[in-house]
Amino acid sequence: KQEVTQIPAALSVPEGENLVLNCSFTDSAIYNLQWFRQDPGKGLTSLLLIQSSQREQTSGRLNASLDKSSGRSTLYIAASQPGDSATYLCAVRYSLSYNTDKLIFGTGTRLQVFP
Amino acid sequence: DGGITQSPKYLFRKEGQNVTLSCEQNLNHDAMYWYRQDPGQGLRLIYYSQIVNDFQKGDIAEGYSVSREKKESFPLTVTSAQKNPTAFYLCASTRRSYNSPLHFGNGTRLTVT
Numbered sequence: 001k002q003e004v005t006q007i008p009a010a011l012s013v014p015e016g017e018n019l020v021l022n023c024s025f026t027d028s029a030i031y032n033l034q035w036f037r038q039d040p041g042k043g044l045t046s047l048l049l050i051q052s053s054q055r056e057q058t059s060g061r062l063n064a065s066l067d068k069s070s071g072r073s074t075l076y077i078a079a080s081q082p083g084d085s086a087t088y089l090c091a092v093r094y095s096l097s098y099n100t101d102k103l104i105f106g107t108g109t110r111l112q113v114f115p
Numbered sequence: 116d117g118g119i120t121q122s123p124k125y126l127f128r129k130e131g132q133n134v135t136l137s138c139e140q141n142l143n144h145d146a147m148y149w150y151r152q153d154p155g156q157g158l159r160l161i162y163y164s165q166i167v168n169d170f171q172k173g174d175i176a177e178g179y180s181v182s183r184e185k186k187e188s189f190p191l192t193v194t195s196a197q198k199n200p201t202a203f204y205l206c207a208s209t210r211r212s213y214n215s216p217l218h219f220g221n222g223t224r225l226t227v228t
Binding site: 004031032034036041042043044045046049051089091093095101102103104105106107108 | 119121155156157158160203205207213214216217218219220221222224
């Protein structure tokens, strides 16, 4: 069974810290992995998408890495700010058959950055 | 601005009533999805549609129905057969390319009493 796990479930850090969020998946035959941010009561906002052929993607203070062989992805947030407080989710896209794929979500890491 | 609009933001219904959640997108995306989010659980797929007039059941389709008569619209009906309908419902869309990112609406919170 394909599973996506995010540890820790919650994280609280002081402003300015560099931090790493983890995402693990059980099946390495993935198409891509996407990181999202969700603010309370809102939908998900796409942050980064890493294709299976890539090892990392960067956007501003965010850097996501992908290691398919070990089934892991990390989201690195540099110089964290209170505005980064949100829940961060990863989602892995798998191929099921021709023209059919499946996206499996982790349960997220709830991040709080305090001033 | 292109995006996905879900309405209403909050919805309250009595048990036994059917209710329809709206999802409209102007991103010209072919594929659309409905997810359900419950506290402490990952998003679970209800239904998805990759093309107009075609849709497929997801992991938890029982008690739900959808239609896809227009490319821009993918409404979800929560029927009285859904045993535990109170949840946060999210609509998403993407281009029909495996490496296209998924875009989400802002969700509808449904409360059934």
